[in-house]
Amino acid sequence: MVLKVTELVKRYDPQGQAVLSDVSFEMAQGDTLALEGASGSGKSTLLHLVAGLDSVTSGQITVDGTEITGLSDAGLAAVRRTVVGLIFQQFNLIPSLTVADNIAFQARLAGRHDPAWAAHLAESIGLQNHLNAYPETLSGGQQQRVAIARALAVKPRVLLADEPTGNLDETTADAVLQLMLDSAAETGTALLMVTHSPRHAARMQRRLTLSHGQVRAHTDARG
Template identity: 70%
Template sequence: MVLKISNLAKRYETGADPVEVLRDVSFEMAAGDTLALEGESGSGKSTLLHLVAGLDRASAGQIEVEGVDITGFTDTQSARLRRESVGLIFQQFNLIPSLNVQSNIAFHARLSGRYDPHWADELTDKIGLRDHLNKYPEALSGGQQQRVAIARALAARSKLLLADEPTGNLDETTADAVLALMLESAAQTHTAILMVTHSTRQAARMRRRLTLSRGTILAEPPSV
């Protein structure tokens, strides 16, 4: 099991009345599984991704990545988790401004010791970045920066890929092509993908779908 979440809860202490963002969330993902996380704004989707990535701490419950309980990880342990096991695609892109596109794509893979120049080259072509390799992030459009962030995450071949609206800044045709590449990569490398999306069209292409509502998961529909 790549990811196992058990009775997860997250509360923010904001004075007399704590804000409960997540409560009693439980689900599992196996290697190669693809899961769309849907729900209205404020339902806790991004918070859940941040907890799994070790960017925030749970108030209760347990998160296991590849059989290891990460719930009580220190910041150093969480950073190692993101370097070695978990890939991230967030809406902020988080590209390194001092590195060009080619170096940004290779960055995470080199840190994890899994850099494969042939795989990175293949990703560059498939995601449409061949003509931008020597450019720096400031010279790219938002959609181009998003593609670099996606290529960087895929290049590392992590066991678990967390994606928060990964195609939100792309036109429909490019979004379809990028999601197809993500799913193809997951199949090749047995990577599990947990993707937050507001697009029912994109969600329908994932193997499974979960809906968060007011911090809890609604009944999971049968797998397709």
């Protein structure tokens, strides 16, 4: 298993209601899982915990064989740099770098920069003619595509995506989702994606629904 979440609990107020309560699931290489639920159900919190961006109250998270809940800040940063790809609604592009350099940034930090793979990603999501441009010259949708390509460029073991197509038109959103699915199949990356789109969720292998911080149901999206 490349991702194992066991009896995860998250409280921001020690005396308050848990944001997440006893959440458990596993993902193997190449698995794709849609994370669904109403606003406030704990979806983004779960992604932040798996990414090591927030600390758990109790429970365990194991990523690619490493139990991350006890790691130092430096250890968590290393996991995010080399093992976990992050696609959030904030693009977090580096303004002083070109599109090409933004795409390659994390892969270079991880020592995994593959120019041919980066070029393939850029072409797959329609950025091949913007490689020398800077983020401020791009539309919001284009910037989101750069952020997605950057996350995929490192060939992460686990790709965490929080509404990655929310700023894209339908045609581009479908192309970006297909790229993520193809990348998961080609590289063995496990894809965990928060989405409000039933149509996109249906293209994932499995669906997990959170309701009031708890896992409500697991369903097989393909049958």
